[in-house]
Amino acid sequence: MIDFYIDSHSGVPPYLQIAQQVRRAVKLGLLGEGDQLPTVKEVVSRLAINPNTVSKAYRELEHEGLVEGRTGVGTFVARSTDAQIFTAIAPLRHDLGTWIENARRAGLDDESIEALMRECFRSAAGAKIT
Amino acid sequence: MIWFAWRQFRVQALIALVLLLALGAAFLVTGPHLLHTYHSSIVGCRARRDCSAAKGSYLSAYPFLQNLLTESPLLPILIGMFWGAPIVAREFDTGTFRLAWTQSVSRSGWLGAKVLVGGLATLVTAGAFTLMATWWSSPLDRVRDTPFSLFNTRDIVPVGYALFAFALGVALGAVVRRVIPAMVLSIAGFAGVSGIFIAYIRPHYFAPRMANFRLGVSGIAGPNQADWTISSVVKNAAGKVFPQLSHGVDFRPIGKGVVALAGVGRCPNTIPGSLGGSQSGPPKAVRAALNKCIDSFHLHESIVYQPVSRYWSFQWCELASLVVLSLILMGFSLWWIQRP
Amino acid sequence: MLSIRRGSENNVTHALETESLTKAYRRRTALSECTIGVPAGRVVGLVGPNGSGKSTLLNIAAGVLSASSGSVRVFGEAPASSRTQLERVGFLAQDTPVYSRFSVADHLRFAQHTNPRWDSSVARSRIDQLGLDTHQRAGQLSGGQRAQLALTLAIAKQPELLLLDEPVASLDPLARREFLQILMETVVEREMSVLLSSHLVGDVERVCDYLIVLVASRVQIAGDVEELLASHHRLIGPRSATIPDGQVVVDSSFTDRVSTLLVRSDGPLTDARWTVESVGLEDLVLAYMGRGRRSGAGSDPEDVS
Numbered sequence: 001m002i003d004f005y006i007d008s009h010s011g012v013p014p015y016l017q018i019a020q021q022v023r024r025a026v027k028l029g030l031l032g033e034g035d036q037l038p039t040v041k042e043v044v045s046r047l048a049i050n051p052n053t054v055s056k057a058y059r060e061l062e063h064e065g066l067v068e069g070r071t072g073v074g075t076f077v078a079r080s081t082d083a084q085i086f087t088a089i090a091p092l093r094h095d096l097g098t099w100i101e102n103a104r105r106a107g108l109d110d111e112s113i114e115a116l117m118r119e120c121f122r123s124a125a126g127a128k129i130t
Numbered sequence: 131m132i133w134f135a136w137r138q139f140r141v142q143a144l145i146a147l148v149l150l151l152a153l154g155a156a157f158l159v160t161g162p163h164l165l166h167t168y169h170s171s172i173v174g175c176r177a178r179r180d181c182s183a184a185k186g187s188y189l190s191a192y193p194f195l196q197n198l199l200t201e202s203p204l205l206p207i208l209i210g211m212f213w214g215a216p217i218v219a220r221e222f223d224t225g226t227f228r229l230a231w232t233q234s235v236s237r238s239g240w241l242g243a244k245v246l247v248g249g250l251a252t253l254v255t256a257g258a259f260t261l262m263a264t265w266w267s268s269p270l271d272r273v274r275d276t277p278f279s280l281f282n283t284r285d286i287v288p289v290g291y292a293l294f295a296f297a298l299g300v301a302l303g304a305v306v307r308r309v310i311p312a313m314v315l316s317i318a319g320f321a322g323v324s325g326i327f328i329a330y331i332r333p334h335y336f337a338p339r340m341a342n343f344r345l346g347v348s349g350i351a352g353p354n355q356a357d358w359t360i361s362s363v364v365k366n367a368a369g370k371v372f373p374q375l376s377h378g379v380d381f382r383p384i385g386k387g388v389v390a391l392a393g394v395g396r397c398p399n400t401i402p403g404s405l406g407g408s409q410s411g412p413p414k415a416v417r418a419a420l421n422k423c424i425d426s427f428h429l430h431e432s433i434v435y436q437p438v439s440r441y442w443s444f445q446w447c448e449l450a451s452l453v454v455l456s457l458i459l460m461g462f463s464l465w466w467i468q469r470p
Numbered sequence: 471m472l473s474i475r476r477g478s479e480n481n482v483t484h485a486l487e488t489e490s491l492t493k494a495y496r497r498r499t500a501l502s503e504c505t506i507g508v509p510a511g512r513v514v515g516l517v518g519p520n521g522s523g524k525s526t527l528l529n530i531a532a533g534v535l536s537a538s539s540g541s542v543r544v545f546g547e548a549p550a551s552s553r554t555q556l557e558r559v560g561f562l563a564q565d566t567p568v569y570s571r572f573s574v575a576d577h578l579r580f581a582q583h584t585n586p587r588w589d590s591s592v593a594r595s596r597i598d599q600l601g602l603d604t605h606q607r608a609g610q611l612s613g614g615q616r617a618q619l620a621l622t623l624a625i626a627k628q629p630e631l632l633l634l635d636e637p638v639a640s641l642d643p644l645a646r647r648e649f650l651q652i653l654m655e656t657v658v659e660r661e662m663s664v665l666l667s668s669h670l671v672g673d674v675e676r677v678c679d680y681l682i683v684l685v686a687s688r689v690q691i692a693g694d695v696e697e698l699l700a701s702h703h704r705l706i707g708p709r710s711a712t713i714p715d716g717q718v719v720v721d722s723s724f725t726d727r728v729s730t731l732l733v734r735s736d737g738p739l740t741d742a743r744w745t746v747e748s749v750g751l752e753d754l755v756l757a758y759m760g761r762g763r764r765s766g767a768g769s770d771p772e773d774v775s
Contacts, residue, residue: 008672011750013699041658048650049676050513051658134580137572225567228534229620232561233584234553234627469536 001038002031006047014049018057026066026077029089033080037067131235131243139247142213146255153199153259157266160192167191168269185273196270200263201283203324205256206295210320213248214299215312217241218467222307238464245300245460249293256292260285277441278358281332282324286445290452295320297459304463323455327448333360335447336440343431345379345424356438367428375429381420389423397423484543485510485631485663486531491540493526500526502687503540508665508680510630513657515678516667517755518762523687524667525564528635531665532561544631557587560624564635566616570609574602574619585627593626596652614645621649625656634666638673650677671752683755685762695751702754705731707744714741721757732757 002025006014025031038046040054058075061067068078103113172188175181198204218241221227230240264284271280281287298319303312338360345364364375374380374393381389387400401423403416436444486508493501501523508514516524529535530542533550542548547555568577574597582588597604600618602611608619617637624632634653638646654677657664668674674681675695682692691698705717709729713719716737723730732749739746749757 006676008675011748014676041655044658045651045655047676048647048654050679051654052679131583133583137576138569141571224570225563225565226569228529228532228561228563229567229569229623231534231550232532232556232559233581234557234586235584236553 001036004038004043004047006049015053015057015060018043018054019060022057022061023066026080029080031077031080033077035077037075037077039074131240132247135243135247138244139213139251143251146251150255150258150262154262156195157262160195161266164191164266164269168273172269172273188273189270191270196267200267201280203282203291203320205259205288206292207317207320209252209256209292210295210299210316211313213252214296215303215316216309217244217248217300217303218463219303219307219309219312223309237467241300241304241464241467245297245463248296248300249460252292252296253289256289260288263288275356277356277438278436278444281444281448282328285442287448287452290449290456291320291324293456294323294452294459297456297463298323301459301463301466304466327451331451332444332448333436335444336436338434338436341433341435343433345375345429345431346421354438358436358438360434360436362431362433364429364431366430372429379420379424381423389420391423391427394427394429398426399423483510484508486542486544486665488527488531488542489540491527491530491542492538493523493530493535494538499687501530501537504684504687504689506682506689506692508631508663508682510663511661512680513654513664513666513678514680514682515674516665516682516684517669517671517674517759518667518684519759520669522684522762524684525635526687527684528561528633528665528667529563532559532563532633534561534563557585557627558630560627560629560632562617562620562624562632562634562637565640566613566620566637568608568611568616568620571607573605573607574611575604577608577619577623578604581623581627587628589626589628593622596622596626612645614641614648617641617645617649618652621652625660628660629662631663631665634664636667636669639668639670646673653677671755674755675751681751681755683758683762685759686765688762690758690762698754699749699751702732702734702749703739704747704749704753705729705733705739705744706747707731707741711741711743714739714744720754721760 002021004018004021006017008014010017012020022031022037031037037058040051040058043049043054044051058067058069062069062075066078067075069075100113103116108116167188171184172181175184178184218227221230231237260283267280267284271277271284274280277284282291295316299312299316302315302319303309306312306315362376364372366372372393380392381397381401382392383401383404384390384396387402388396389401390396397420399419399422401416401419403413484507487506489505491501491504492499504523504527516527518524526535530537531544531549533544533548533556544555545558549559550556569580572580578590578593578597581593582590597619600615600622602615602619608616611619621637624634637653638649641649650673653664653666656662666674666678679695680693681695681698683690702720703717705714707729709724709727711729713731713733717731717733717735717739719731719733721732732753
């Protein structure tokens, strides 16, 4: 079961934050196919937010096909990360961790590291790997 | 709502009970002594010829209890202040009316329950108190023999005043919406209304009687002392009023054997002696001459009074009037709080 | 009165409706010509600075205060007009008045006796969940506990509309969070309409999906939170640039080089000189509160409906 949180200062609307957290959890394999998301009531009673916020997030995810709602039962993850991607994640995480360490040792601060990563990502996004 | 109204009233009821018990104890301790003294010093006083002295000293027994408790309107005033005024006003002071008036009860039902509990308690407390006070004072009252002078605090009328004070407190609290001002206004209102009752309403429950009495040198011959004299004027045969003489006849010597009756004129007859005299007053001959002087002016006393035989009719009339007035006030309060 | 309405909203039932509601005292006016509609089934936030009339509006809606003029309808009837009407509305007054000499159990019993729809199992489980000692006097409870008791009393009578007057203003952050948690939980369980007033925009952002801004006894703006956020933008442009068409300025600030405007967008922005940014709810509310203060009791906000 996933534990949501809301960052009220991020400037991102709460429903988007919840949707993002679900997507992230599925991508990282923390939520798999058939896992149940917390009910609206559970989320609301933990975070003290408007129920429509949660409903809206779940609706969006349902629209994407990521989750499916079963009336009377709850909301469940409809598909999980590609198994292939899932197995690749651990070594990729390890590689990234090493790279970050190297950057730090070279003297870059956190802001520069993040800016460097973004720039590379953006330019690499132009050259897609098919 | 009755349960809640009682729950809110519990502490006040307890205080009343404790005070009643304390008073009861005080009366119980001192009452028998009063009775005993009555039998020992008053009953045989005529034979001993010391009635006025004995009565005087008897009537000054236990001054604290007499003044405070049996001759003053303390009970209804306290009831009006502490039981009546806070009923609505306190809920406004504390803001709890915002809690009470948003539950699913009608406001009249809410106030009605409180008024019922407080009203019943008032009747019981006032009844018990008056019973005790009347019992305790009965030997004193027998000596005083002026039942109308203690009308407000004996027998059944005090219950009416207590209920009225309660209803007045409730109404003032509902209108003014603050406890302390409502308490103050209760005292003033109660004093005002009792005054009006005593001066203007009570004399007219039954048509008063009129009687003429001969004016004598020993003062106002008058009706029975126990009767209630509403007014008395001294007039002569022609109907001229002599207000000065209502307080007593006053003779002044203006020469040897010549005396003037103050406010009237010179006595046409001669007075055979001095006006002063021994302890028991001027001698018999002088007194006869003075009476003859008074008669020569054709003076008499015209009295409007209520006979003491009507005492109980008057008690019932006043009680009924007060109860009706109380019910009107309660109805007003129930109507007034409906307004948002 | 300015309001942003969905096209379909004219068919929505309103739990509470007012029209030109005014409350005037001898020396000041607490509410001026207030016309709002609180849609049913929503959590509506009533925001504004202290003294802007929020409390007055809620007290009138609850039926414990009379209006000077104008009309107010709760579920189509005048407030507190009948016992059935009183059953449908729950009210939590400011500073949570309770009978301080009475215990928690006494309060529950009082509410049970005076409300036919009282659900004692819900009340009892809520009190247990809060860990309140039922024999403790209400006057000895902490502020947060008193607020929770008052909320329990208001909720367990199963109202359809819950009115809350600054319920968390004097509570510490933890008590505030707990209060809102229980409130939101109840909204899910029960499909209640809620109208809650606050001067803390942060809380309103979390729990409300409809907003009414009240400043200086007048309504500045009212509407769906999503739509308000979608229709308002921050425009940044050169000082010399004119205000673009179709944009209504709510708030503005200028330096010698740059203009920053907070606008309501009635139409698309075509002027390329302006940079468009989205606006957070707090800034939006502050902008309207500032505008309300400036206009005071003078000008009427325009009516877009």
